[in-house]
Amino acid sequence: MPETVDVAVVGGGVIGLSVARELRLAGVDRVLVLEREASVGQGSSSRANGGVRAQFTTRVNIEFSAFSISELERLDAATGLLGFHQTGYLLLCGTEAGEQGLAAACELQRSLGVDTRWLGPAEALELVPFLRPDGLRAATFHARDGFLDPHGVVAALRAETERLGAEIRTGTEVTAIEPAPGGALEVRAGDATARAGFVVNAAGPAAGRVAALGGTELPVAPVRRNLAYVREPGDPRELIPMCVDLDTGVLVRREASGGFVVAWSDPDDPPGWDTSVDPRFLEQLASRVGNRFPLLEDLPLDPRQCWAGLYPETPDHHAVVGPAPERPALLHCAGFGGHGVMHAPAAGRAVAELVTLDECRAFDLRPLRPSRFAEGDLVMETAVL
Numbered sequence: 001m002p003e004t005v006d007v008a009v010v011g012g013g014v015i016g017l018s019v020a021r022e023l024r025l026a027g028v029d030r031v032l033v034l035e036r037e038a039s040v041g042q043g044s045s046s047r048a049n050g051g052v053r054a055q056f057t058t059r060v061n062i063e064f065s066a067f068s069i070s071e072l073e074r075l076d077a078a079t080g081l082l083g084f085h086q087t088g089y090l091l092l093c094g095t096e097a098g099e100q101g102l103a104a105a106c107e108l109q110r111s112l113g114v115d116t117r118w119l120g121p122a123e124a125l126e127l128v129p130f131l132r133p134d135g136l137r138a139a140t141f142h143a144r145d146g147f148l149d150p151h152g153v154v155a156a157l158r159a160e161t162e163r164l165g166a167e168i169r170t171g172t173e174v175t176a177i178e179p180a181p182g183g184a185l186e187v188r189a190g191d192a193t194a195r196a197g198f199v200v201n202a203a204g205p206a207a208g209r210v211a212a213l214g215g216t217e218l219p220v221a222p223v224r225r226n227l228a229y230v231r232e233p234g235d236p237r238e239l240i241p242m243c244v245d246l247d248t249g250v251l252v253r254r255e256a257s258g259g260f261v262v263a264w265s266d267p268d269d270p271p272g273w274d275t276s277v278d279p280r281f282l283e284q285l286a287s288r289v290g291n292r293f294p295l296l297e298d299l300p301l302d303p304r305q306c307w308a309g310l311y312p313e314t315p316d317h318h319a320v321v322g323p324a325p326e327r328p329a330l331l332h333c334a335g336f337g338g339h340g341v342m343h344a345p346a347a348g349r350a351v352a353e354l355v356t357l358d359e360c361r362a363f364d365l366r367p368l369r370p371s372r373f374a375e376g377d378l379v380m381e382t383a384v385l
């Protein structure tokens with residue numbers, strides 16, 4: 001007889017761990033996390049920049065952020081593991097179209113209870129004096145945004161998940177997901193089989209493959225993203241907000257231990273599994289960083305401290321959360337792009353409600369439903385960094 005569990009979660013990244021934690025908090029009895037690597041959090045979660053922001057352009061993403069920021073604040077206070085620096089995010093724009101988009105997003109965020117502030121150029125420069133002011137038209141700032149240590153989030157979620165009694169089985173790659181009597185599913189990993197009332201696909205960039213194991217289609221693709229580290233001479237300086245130059249897409253934050261982490265995402269990067277730093281990225285960054293951050297043009301980049309990883313991307317830059325139409329016991333919770341660490345708490349709550357209440361009450365999951373791709377009914381998130 002196969003082992004029987006209530007929910008099997010495929011993938012032990014921030015999403016799978018958060019789902020397992022929330023399932024146990026909601027009273028689900030037997031929760032099993034299956035992770036193919038030797039330890040949890042070694043996938044995309046280990047490569048993240050740690051940014052946390054409520055400054056999105058769609059209701060569902062803003063609501064996921066608002067919920068998650070409160071939970072991350074609580075988790076940091078409870079465990080001391082997250083290193084959550086609430087420096088705020090400062091979004092800067094120098095074009096008329098950019099300003100209109102920023103104003104619309106700011107209004108939507110404020111209507112949903114997020115205290116985003118509209119700033120003129122002088123106020124933005126007060127926050128970050130080394131910005132190049134030329135052509136700067138406007139900025140928005142939300143003080144509860146910031147950045148944290150993604151490894152700390154994994155450590156805190158793992159500890160909580162285990163404390164609450166879910167089982168995490170590492171070194172266990174799921175190789176088949178098959179229908180079982182009564183609408184349940186059987187999950188195979190090597191010679192072992194577990195029968196589960198629900199299977200949660202939390203496989204990050206590999207979620208499309210795991211969906212296929214379960215006989216369903218899911219357009220989640222791995223897309224490489226790169227980060228650069230720039231050294232700054234002298235002692236560590238005061239932290240600054242996470243700065244986003246919307247004109248070029250360059251993102252800059254100061255590290256607590258000194259230096260800057262700088263990111264830029266090429267919208268034309270094709271899907272792929274390579275996680276080495278793309279040499280083209282450094283050139284692309286060099287030609288853009290001076291637009292708002294000329295200070296960084298003169299500082300040395302440390303190639304040994306640059307890194308890359310995979311965004312689990314979807315065509316509309318929204319996650320997929322909900323039952324697979326063809327197989328309702330298979331719940332997808334994947335495709336979080338560049339916001340999976342920050343949205344992990346909300347993702348976990350959404351799945352726990354789907355399992356225990358048969359519906360999600362905390363959020364309207366309609367824009368995240370798996371069937372939207374086949375229906376051609378996509379809403380785009382445009383604040384993609």
Ligand SMILES: Cc1cc2nc3c(=O)[nH]c(=O)nc-3n(C[C@H](O)[C@H](O)[C@H](O)COP(=O)(O)OP(=O)(O)OC[C@H]3O[C@@H](n4cnc5c(N)ncnc54)[C@H](O)[C@@H]3O)c2cc1C
Pocket residue numbers: 010011012013014015016034035036037040041042043044045046047048049050051052172173174175202203204205206210225226227307308309310311312334335336337338339340341342343
């Ligand atoms: C360079 C970079 C910067 C980023 N910056 C940010 C940021 O600032 N803020 C933010 O919120 N997010 C950021 N992200 C995105 C974030 O890292 C991801 O959205 C998030 O980690 C996704 O978590 P996950 O649990 O879905 O995926 P993962 O962490 O990849 O976890 C999925 C797990 O599933 C396991 N798995 C896959 N297939 C199987 C199988 N068949 N059987 C068993 N296990 C399996 C994998 O081994 C993996 O551990 C960034 C990502 C990158 C690459």
